[in-house]
C-alpha cells in the first residue's frame with residue numbers, strides 16, 4: 001500500500017458541492033473519503049425538504065458526488081440495532097461497491113455477523129465484485145472511564161493513590177477495547193476503529209491482517225482542535241495503524257493538497273525509520 005492510500009479524509013461538510021470540490025482536489029493524493037452521519041443526515045433532510053420543489057439541484061449534486069468518489073468511500077454509519085435491521089442497513093451500502101463501512105461492536109456478535117453476511121451477499125451486485133471491509137467501532141473515544149462506570153460496563157474503582165488509579169483506569173479501558181476488538185475478530189469482521197492509544201495492544205493481540213483504522217491523528221504542524229489524545233500520522237502508522245482518518249488538518253488547510261502530501265510524506269518517512 002502506498003503511503004497516501006492510508007489516508008482517509010473525513011468529509012465533514014454539509015454541502016455536496018463542497019464535498020465534490022474536495023474530492024476532485026484530493027483524489028490523486030489520498031486513499032479514501034469518509035462520509036459520516038452528519039453529512040448523510042444533512043443530505044437526506046435536504047432531499048426530503050426539496051422533494052416537492054421543481055429544483056432537484058441537491059439531488060443532482062449528491063449523485064455527482066458518488067460518481068466522483070467512485071468506490072473510495074468509507075461509509076461511517078456506525079450501525080447498531082437488532083441483527084435483522086443492521087443486515088437491512090448494510091445491504092444497500094455494501095451493494096454500492098464501497099471500500100468499507102462500520103458497525104458498533106457493542107451491538108454483539110450476532111449483529112456483527114449479520115452485517116458481514118449482508119455485505120457478502122451483496123458481492124454479486126457490487127460494481128467492484130468485492131465486499132466492503134466491515135469495521136467494528138469499539139468504545140467511542142468520547143467516552144471516558146466514568147462514562148463506562150455510569151453505563152455499567154465497568155465497576156467503580158476504590159483506589160486512593162492517584163497514579164495507581166490512573167494506571168488501573170488505563171489498563172481496564174484498554175482491556176475493554178481489546179475484548180471488543182477480539183469479539184469483532186471472532187465474528188469475522190475485518191478490523192476495528194481504534195484511538196491512537198489502543199493501536200498497540202490490538203496490533204499485539206489480534207491476528208495479522210486485522211485492520212486498524214485510527215482517528216485523532218494530528219500532524220505536528222496542525223491544530224489539535226477538539227481531539228484530546230492525538231498522535232502524529234508517523235507515530236500512528238509506526239504503532240500499527242493501517243488507515244488514518246483525518247479531517248480538518250486537510251479539509252480546513254489553506255492548501256488541502258499540500259497538507260495531504262505532507263502527511264503522505266510523513267507516513268513514508270515513518271516507514272523508513
Ligand code: C5P
Nearest residue numbers: 010012036140141215216245246247248
Ligand atoms: O477533523 P478531524 O481530523 O478531527 O476528524 C476526525 C473524524 O473522525 C471526524 O469525522 C470524527 O467524527 C471521526 N471520529 C473521531 N473519533 C472517533 C470516531 C470517529 O474523531 N473515535
